[in-house]
Amino acid sequence: MKTSVKFIMVVLGLLSATLSHAQRVVSVPTLTAYQQECSVCHFAYPPGLLPAAAWKNITDELPKHFATQVLLNSDTQSLLANWLQTNAINPDWVGTQIPPDNRITRADWWLQIHKPSKKLTAKVWKNPYVKSASNCAACHRAAPNGEYSAKTVLIPS
Numbered sequence: 001m002k003t004s005v006k007f008i009m010v011v012l013g014l015l016s017a018t019l020s021h022a023q024r025v026v027s028v029p030t031l032t033a034y035q036q037e038c039s040v041c042h043f044a045y046p047p048g049l050l051p052a053a054a055w056k057n058i059t060d061e062l063p064k065h066f067a068t069q070v071l072l073n074s075d076t077q078s079l080l081a082n083w084l085q086t087n088a089i090n091p092d093w094v095g096t097q098i099p100p101d102n103r104i105t106r107a108d109w110w111l112q113i114h115k116p117s118k119k120l121t122a123k124v125w126k127n128p129y130v131k132s133a134s135n136c137a138a139c140h141r142a143a144p145n146g147e148y149s150a151k152t153v154l155i156p157s
Contacts, residue, residue: 025146025147025148025149026046026048026049026146026148027046027048027087027146028046028144028145028146029046029047029083029087031079031080031083033076033079033080033083034080034083034084037070037072037076037080038080041068041070042134043134043135043136043137043143043144044144045104045136046087046146047083047084047085047086047087047088047089048087048088048089048090048146049089049104049107050088050089050098050099050102050104050107051088051089051097051098052084052085052086052088052089053098054088054098054099054102055081055084055085055088055102056081056085057098057102058084058102059077059080059081059084060081062077066101066103103134104134105133105134113150114133119155120155124139124155124156127156127157129156130156136148138156139153139154139155139156140152140153141154
């Protein structure tokens, strides 16, 4: 009996964590330097989407940033690194693992929420408006404000 109760508690905990993440609102602290430097090339992801260790990996690897060269002076790089790590995902939250290649779209929580469905097909990711899974704002229109609720998603056709 104790084993089945533990199992049910684990299942309920995982379900709760998944559902709470699907309804997630991520704090979007402001840092002008982050907006100026990072949103030049891509959506300025809220720091709360990755754990501090992933942000450290990303900023430590500059000037190589995925497939792009990013040149920042050392003061700006340090400022961004400290700010991202300070405002990273809450360690008590379910998605704190470092995803492969430090990519948000490879985090277990992201993959769970974005698994293929009738609405979310491979065709969606190829849509010229969406372009890639990393373009959060294509479907999550309020992403710049930290709103990632499943209730407000609009998947382009």
